[in-house]
Amino acid sequence: MTVVVVGSGIAGLTAALHAHESGHRVVIATKGRLGDGCTPLAQGGVAGVYGPDDSAEQHAADTLDAGAGLSDPRAVEALVEDAGARIAELIARGVAFDRSPDGRLLLGREAAHRHARIVHAGGDATGAAISRALIGAVRESDIEIREGALLVDLMLSGERVRGVRLLVDGAVSDIDAEAVILATGGAGQLYAHTTNPAGATGDGIAAALRAGAAVCDLEFVQFHPTVLAVGDPFLVSEAVRGEGATLIDDDGRRFVFDTHPDGELAPRDVVARALARRAAEQGSPVRLDATALGAEALVRRFPTIDAVTRQRGLDWAHEPIPVTPAAHYLMGGVVTDLDGRTTIPGLFAVGEVARTGVHGANRLASNSLLEGAVFGARAAAALNESWRPVASPSRVAAPDVAPDPRPAPFGRAALQRLMWDDVGLLRTDDGLRRALAALRAWIARTPPPQTVAEHEDASLLRVAEATASAALARVEPIGAHYREPARDLATPVLETV
Structure with missing residues (x-):
C-alpha cells in the first residue's frame, strides 16, 4: 500500500523506515527540510537501558508516578517492553551512544527517575545523532521525500482517510494513500516562550481536529524549568541537574526543597512552578549552579551547552547562570491505541502529535525520544493488520x-x-x-x-x-x-x- 508519513522526527522516520522495510511504498512529507523539528534539538537521551538494580518494571513505575495517575498502564508497559529493541535498532542504524572506556553504555539519570537508565550521544547532542542516523538510512532507501510540504488537510473518503493535501511552493498538491501516519510534533509556538523550533505550530493536531479525529489531554503542557534566560530560548538539559547542578535563588538557597523533597530532581511541573514563583518573588531569574561539576566535566559531558553559554558571555564553570521556564512538550494530542491507530480508519499518529497514554499529566524525562521510536515502529507493524476501532476517552465538556x-x-x-x-x-x-x-x-x-x-x-x-x-x-x-x-x-x- 501507499503510506504517507507527515513529519520527519524520530517518530516519523522510524515509522517510514519500518513501513518501507515491510514492503510498502512510503512518501515522507515534511514542512521544512528532512529532519527539521524537535528531534535534532533534543539534549536529553533515551531512557530504557537497565542496570543491575533497575528493570523495565521500575521504569514503568517511574513513568506512572510522573503521569500523576493519568497514564495508561498498557501504553507504559508497551513503551518499556520495547525499549531495548528500539535502542538496539538505533545503535544498528549508526547512533553512537556514549560509552565508558570498557565499551559499556554510559547511563545517566534525570529528574523523577530512580535509577540511571538514560543513554546519550555526544553528551548533550543525542537528538542530533539520532536524526543524522535515521536521515542517512532514509536517504539510502527509495523512500520518496517531499520537503517544504505543509500539511493543509487530511483527505477523507466517507469515514476513512484517503490521503493528504499539501501546500508546496504556494500550490496545493494532493497525495492519495491507503494510510497516513501523522508525525508532525507538538505546538510549542502557542507560547511566547518555548524551546520548540518555529515550525512547531500544531499542524497535525489541527488537521486531525478538522477531520473529526478524537483529541485529548491538550491541557497538559509541560514547561521545561531550565531555559537559558540570556538571549534566545536555549534549553539547558535536565541531565545537568541529574549530574548534580542545583537551582538557587538570589540568597544562594536551594529553594525547590521548599516545594518537594526531591528538590531539583522533582518532576518537571513541580520544579517549573517553584522556579517561576521564586523568580516572581525576587524579581529576577533564579540561577542554575553547575560550578561544582568543574570546567573539564562540563565541557566533556555538555559540549553544546558549554559552547552556547560561552557564546553568550557566561562562564557556567565558575558562576551560576540565569534560567527560566519555557513551553517544552505537549502530553496530549490525537488519541491513539497502542499501535498508533486513531479514531479515523487509515489514520495513525505517532510521537508528540499523538496521545498514546504514556505521559498522562506529566512526561517523565527522556521518554519522548523513546516513545517516538517505539510507537513509530508499532504503527508501521500495524499497517498490515485489519483496522481495529479506537475508543475516544470520555471527557467533561467545558463551560460555554x-x-x-x-x-x-x-x-x-x-x-x-x-x-x-x-x-x-x-x-x-x-x-x-x-x-x-x-x-x-x-x-x-x-x-x-x-x-x-x-x-x-x-x-x-x-x-x-x-x-x-x-x-x-x-x-x-x-x-x-x-x-x-x-x-x-x-x-x-x-x-x-
Missing part, C-alpha cells in the same frame, strides 16, 4: 464561553502572549475564560488561510482553542495542569537579560 465582542487585534505574538499569560504555567478560571473568549473571536474573524504563515496561524488558533477549552473543563489541578484560586493572576514572565 461566548466570543469576546471586542477582541484585541489578532497576530501570532498576541496569541502567544495570551496563551502564556492565561493558559500557561499557572492558570485561573477567569484567565481561561478570558483566553477562550478571545480565541473564539479571533477564529470567527480570521479569513480562510492562503499562505504558509496563515495556515500555521490557523492551526495555532484551532489548537489554542482546544487547549484552553480542555484546561477550563478540567477543574482540579493535576500534573502539568495547575489551577490557581480564581483571581486575576497571569503566569510570571521572566524577562531575558
